Amino acid sequence: MKKIIVALALLLPVFNAANVLADEVTVANVELSGSLGYYDADDSQVNDYGTMFGTGIGINFSDSWAVLLEYSALAYDAEIGIDDVPAIKYHMTSYHYLPLGYDFSLYGVWGIGEEKREELGETITDTQGHYGVGIRYRVNKNWAIRTDVRDFYNFDSNFHEPALTMTLAFRPGKGDGR
Secondary structure, rough: HHHHHHHHHHHHHHHHHHHHHHOOOOEEEEOOOOOOOOEOOEOOOOOOEEEEEEEEEEEEEOEEEEEEEEEEEEEEEEEEOOEEEEEEEEEEEEEEEEEOOOOEEEEEEEEEEEEEEEEOOOEEEEEEEEEEEEEEEEEOOOOOEEEEEEEEEEOOOOOEEEEEEEEEEEEEEOOOOO
């Protein structure tokens, strides 16, 4: 199963590159982002929910396509009376933006990565896939605000975890070229 997931992760940038070839490229540049979110763990797990803080770095291939490497840190509130359960996530994430006008875009997001957490003195690592939808607002050529809802699926533990995030994204230099 892990071999399939690794292969899909490696194909993700290839898929995006192929789609970008059909899309007009205005400016391909780096994006830096910071995010805040709410994460709800599966009810069958030891933990319940938590606040998530994240950061990302990636490339905007065009106005429609981007790939980011994302890191998130969170602490679940434990239901069984132990201290908060710390966790970290690493993901490669693809974004596809569909313009709505007036600097707004609807987008789809999907990716793959892993989560590591400490539960009852044991380190647990889960391979995760995620997908979701969101809305982006371009504040100006360098700054954008995104908010989305995602479902994280843990392949190793076989459970779903929804997340709601708000992200502040910065594109240095000429920004999106507009």
